[in-house]
Amino acid sequence: MKQPCRNAQVPIWGSVMFSVLALGCAHKITVEIPPRIDLQTYQTIGIVEFSSNSTARLNEFATQNFMSVIQGAQPPVRFLELGSEEQALKSVDRQRLDPYAIKALGKKHGVSTIFSGNYEISNVKPKVRLGEDLSSVSASANVSVSMVSKHWDTGTGATIWTNSRQGQWPVASVQKGTRNPVSFSLSIPEDQYEQFIGKLVYALTNDFRPHYERRKERRKVPNP
Numbered sequence: 001m002k003q004p005c006r007n008a009q010v011p012i013w014g015s016v017m018f019s020v021l022a023l024g025c026a027h028k029i030t031v032e033i034p035p036r037i038d039l040q041t042y043q044t045i046g047i048v049e050f051s052s053n054s055t056a057r058l059n060e061f062a063t064q065n066f067m068s069v070i071q072g073a074q075p076p077v078r079f080l081e082l083g084s085e086e087q088a089l090k091s092v093d094r095q096r097l098d099p100y101a102i103k104a105l106g107k108k109h110g111v112s113t114i115f116s117g118n119y120e121i122s123n124v125k126p127k128v129r130l131g132e133d134l135s136s137v138s139a140s141a142n143v144s145v146s147m148v149s150k151h152w153d154t155g156t157g158a159t160i161w162t163n164s165r166q167g168q169w170p171v172a173s174v175q176k177g178t179r180n181p182v183s184f185s186l187s188i189p190e191d192q193y194e195q196f197i198g199k200l201v202y203a204l205t206n207d208f209r210p211h212y213e214r215r216k217e218r219r220k221v222p223n224p
Contacts, residue, residue, distance in 0.1 A: 028217070029214070029216075029217045031214075036208075038074070039077045040076045042112055044080050044111050045078065045079050045080070045111060045113050045114070045115060046079070046080045046113070046114040047066075047081055047114065047115040048082050048084070048088045048097065048115070048117075049085065050063045050117040051084070051118050052120060052121065054193070056084075057190065058194070062119060062147075065197065065198055065201045066115070066204075073205070073210060079115075080111055082109060082114070085116070088101075089101055092105055097116055098157070099156070099157025102152040103157045106154020107154070112153070112155065113152060114152045115151050115152075116150050118147070119145060121145050124141050124143050125141060125142070126141035140170060141171055142168050142170055142171070143171050143196070146166035147165050147166070147200040149162065149204055150162045164204070165203045166200070167203075
């Protein structure tokens with residue numbers, strides 16, 4: 001009677017073990033995804049200072065922060081600051097920032113594209129709720145900030161990119177005194193607005209920043 005050959009199973013089990021080992025060698029690596037829009041192809045980019053319903057100091061902060069984020073993501077990018085919107089328009093004898101003004105600014109300053117931006121800060125609307133016996137107080141107040149930016153082609157005056165973002169943040173403080181049972185005070189310093197604007201600028205420039213993904217990489221295992 002013929003005995004089964006046990007050694008015939010060895011290649012099969014060896015193949016299975018090799019597959020398991022190969023799977024075990026897979027690990028994750030971080031992969032950089034290039035920015036969706038590459039600005040490094042432009043020699044110099046003009047930028048008009050962001051305008052708003054706020055202060056000149058915050059306008060300058062928004063503009064500088066916008067340039068900083070982009071240059072941090074794409075270091076070779078160079079900006080030529082064209083001043084405030086009023087100054088830029090006055091330099092080309094125009095009344096508003098439209099395609100004709102953009103073409104005139106491009107010709108005057110020798111830039112092929114120009115960035116512009118605007119943001120608006122809402123009024124703060126506090127809400128205060130008092131308990132029936134004035135022993136409990138709940139208060140809330142929000143401020144909203146919206147921001148939009150455009151990238152113009154100075155040859156045609158066309159908009160080649162635009163993006164907008166908005167955010168809402170709670171800002172409030174409640175104090176309870178002895179003579180005045182409840183007093184509500186609200187104070188938002190400029191540096192707090194800078195934080196809000198910085199967050200919107202970062203979100204707004206998403207297309208110009210690289211992104212990173214975790215992906216699986218399989219290592220090649222040498223044949224046994």
